Amino acid sequence: MEASSPSQTVVAGPVEVRPDELLVLVKDRPLTLSVQEFRLLCVLAARAGRIVTRDELYRSVWGSPLRPGDRSVDVYIRKLRVKLAETLPDHTCIHTHVGFGYRFQPERSHFLHTADTAR
Amino acid sequence: MEASSPSQTVVAGPVEVRPDELLVLVKDRPLTLSVQEFRLLCVLAARAGRIVTRDELYRSVWGSPLRPGDRSVDVYIRKLRVKLAETLPDHTCIHTHVGFGYRFQPERSHFLHTADTAR
DNA sequence: CGCATTGTTCACGGGCGTTTCACACGAGCC
């Protein structure tokens, strides 16, 4: 019953999304987003923990089917990742599922081999 | 529960809005506003700290939905900013959230390098 | 009627947001 109205507050770890207040809190601090960034995050948060396809994201935010070759979603995913990482450097919030889509689920990044990554 | 009747006194930093007395105090000194200016500030103050969309502001003050291209809200926001700045030159009271709306929250402007900017 | 004040609309310009492009990089396939 909540799929049609994404106005419900979503809390996922240190991230809190309040669509009805046009507000996103990370560690209780407000995040400054553009309109598209905000809407994209709302869609992802509403389906937190589950994979959302690019087409679904594009339709929800841009209102039309995703055209082949359109990279808008990818670009905005990156913008969100950058802004989220500013406050949560040690977290991975948006996960990529190659060939499927993206999944929103903030969790601590485990650096299994931090030592040699910067070769 | 008080959203419908914005007659409650609002105090935000050095600004005090008393809708029921048709009075605005800045640093305990009364501010001279026109009717529209006053109503706009009341709506903003009633939602202090939160973003209010242009459409919401227009509906509250002018009583009808905001027509595309109408800049009335912007113009009056400016008038308010000018008058507030007369008494509070070092404060930012009304914040712009591009694509979203405006947010009323008086706070000191932090000029990180005021020393060398003007000369 | 002349003037002051307020309300409304317009036009210009800059900055920010959006879109698009080009290249890098890893995974899977032949």
Place this chain on the structure above:
DNA sequence: GGCTCGTGTGAAACGCCCGTGAACAATGCG
């Protein structure tokens, strides 16, 4: 090893939102 596909990433190019000043209309008051 070369190839293609899918995605990450930086930046240029474009378009629009919004700040701003001012003209014009409406209202009130002497």
